[in-house]
């Protein structure tokens with residue numbers, strides 16, 4: 302959506318945030334040793350953005366990501382995701398919301414050792430998305446192509462490189478065409494060649510599909526690929542930087558150049574499959 306900006310003839314690239322964290326607090330420990338892992342953090346993420354969350358070890362990145370993604374209940378504050386106040390939902394509703402809208406990629410891949418690359422992804426299509434065997438095969442083929450894994454599809458995790466395994470894990474997250482992909486250190490177990498492969502893939506996704514990517518990392522080499530950088534220190538937001546890939550906009554506005562991100566991105570990406578009840 303292109304909105305009229307404040308200046309005459311000026312246009313601002315804008316849209317409502319897809320994800321908002323509002324005054325988030327999460328503490329661990331008890332009594333005197335209670336310490337705030339995340340301390341009053343607020344942030345907004347817009348559709349199609351590729352956001353990196355960085356900061357030293359222990360600064361609260363994983364805790365913040367877990368609260369934003371519906372995995373860890375905040376002590377204080379709210380998370381509004383696609384208009385839904387996710388921590389006001391009950392557990393079952395929130396689980397459904399996560400299944401419908403969110404994908405997750407973690408450092409350890411979490412692949413099944415006995416399944417081939419193709420089977421890891423097909424399994425989610427069949428049993429998670431309710432696709433028939435042939436639908437699942439077709440959907441998986443499309444993804445394997447995109448992930449440059451088609452010629453590795455018959456291999457099991459032990460036969461795949463770290464980068465290939467992480468791409469399978471990304472494929473498994475993407476088969477449901479999530480609106481938001483949350484990733485915690487997706488490249489930290491990889492050498493740079495494979496890490497770069499993975500981050501380029503994530504970047505491409507946010508660009509092509511309008512998938513919003515929120516990615517925690519230690520690795521500064523990922524920075525040039527991101528639209529925004531959210532820097533944490535001691536559980537607090539230290540700074541946010543914008544505009545690695547486009548205009549430097551005011552806080553709250555996506556920073557892609559018009560044309561770089563398709564404003565007509567469908568609310569539900571095209572890969573989404575929904576079994577009709």
Ligand SMILES: Nc1ncnc2c1ncn2[C@@H]1O[C@H](COP(=O)(O)OP(=O)(O)OP(=O)(O)O)[C@@H](O)[C@H]1O
Nearest residue numbers: 329330337338356357358359360361362363364365
């Ligand atoms: N389940 C838990 N129980 C107790 N303390 C915790 C728990 N999870 C996190 N913490 C503490 O909260 C703080 C922030 O942890 P968090 O895992 O969010 O940091 P991080 O920035 O992701 O670090 P890293 O880069 O090492 O993964 C740390 O001091 C950590 O010890």
Ligand SMILES: [Mg+2]
Nearest residue numbers: 362363364485
């Ligand atoms: Mg962490």
